[in-house]
Amino acid sequence: MNTLKQQINLLFLALSFFSRLPVPKTLKYSPQLLNQSGRYFSLVGVIIALLLLAFYSVVELFLPTSIAVIILMIASLLLTGAFHEDGLADMADGIGGGLTVSKRLAIMKDSRLGTYGTVTLVSALGLKYLLLVELAQLQLLISSILVAYGLSRAVAASLIYEMHYVSDNETSKSKPLAMQQTLKELYLLLFIGALPLVLLPSHTIIITIFLLMVFRFAFKYWLNKRIGGYTGDCLGAAQQLTELLIYLVILANSPGALL
Template sequence: MNTIKQQVNLFFLALSFFSRLPVPKNLEYSPQLLNQSGRYFSLVGLLIGIVLIAFYSIVSLLFPISIAIILLMVASLLLTGAFHEDGLADMADGIGGGLTISERLAIMKDSRLGTYGTVTLVCALALKYSLLVELAQQQLILASILVGYALSRATAASLIFDMTYVSDSDTSKSKPLAMQQTIEELYILLIIGALPLMLLPFNTILIIAILLIMFRVTFKYWLNKRIGGYTGDCLGGAQQLTELLIYLVIVASSTGALL
């Protein structure tokens, strides 16, 4: 029973870190427990996805698809506090605007939004809107949201396992949930993140798996080359890019372009 309570506590710690959803007030907290709670990052994504599906099911009865999708995206931003979008923008500003590793890390810590971050964020949100509209028209949005929200977070957080955290944890405004990860925690993260894939056809699952592996390898190499590791902003950026990649594959598969 104590083990179950400990795991529930870890989940709520992860939920409090990555969402605005209410959690119990009497959570046990320590830096070590917060680090261990990273195993439930994908479960947090799955729960947020379920909440958003319920929300979309209601608003889609009241409004046209285009308006319902905008409301869905607004609800998502409110539920997460735009945490990952902020990371994507900061990563783009830092890596795009800095000439050295120290400059790139310093820019990422700056709360001001620059040109690279603005352009990247606008393009990402516009692409996400277009993809979600297409998925809604294809009657695939519910499954896509579950897969996208859970698996993208699993992929992003898996970078913790074999990369070095390079930002100053005392000054960084975007600390990661964890700075180390055991193989058992990685398995939990990936298994939970992959569960919603069962809602998709096998061929689509296979393509998503292959492309996510390729993305992870390439993204890891790129980050190591540019800043020597990862920051919390980079994890947010990875989550956003992976989510878009998942939606792109599902849309392309639904039209027969990849099959």
């Protein structure tokens, strides 16, 4: 995969999997190509962020900030198909409601939404709304979304490199899924995801990286204890939780946070 055309195909493949953005009908697909497209998952997040921010910059000209943020969140859900939010809810249902590994995995694959998933999803969306409104009022929303959308996907997808994929049900909605990752692909994934960090103050960058490393270690340990690895739903949950953590860190370290 050394030519520009082949790399563009991988990017479009990643876009087709993680968003509802249109891609060329001539797109080439295979399980091997899907695995290789993982290197661009964080770039997909940056692309989605840029589209959302362009849309938000127009909406906020005509509507109050609180309403503009709600519309931004709805647009994000439409662009991604609520892909990651669905994973968060399913993981909460599975791990919260199952007493054994097999039961937890079975619940995750169930399309119905349970109490744990509902409470987790509502809490996550409510917290995200409040954080984005606060960040918008501090003129930090643009940089925060650019950082969070790319970096959160990088952290989530990086789990593929060193964790075991535990779901083997061919009817699972998490398939197809990139389940292999080389060290070079991991480095590229993280490099692209970390690039927007230059928009933040140096002390915020250091704190963000440190806390994300702590979160990744703790989340990986927790998943291994609960289900012996990861599923596609767990990666979606990791993305959502990482995104929220990034917003919290940026807000907590902003000059006007205590005002």
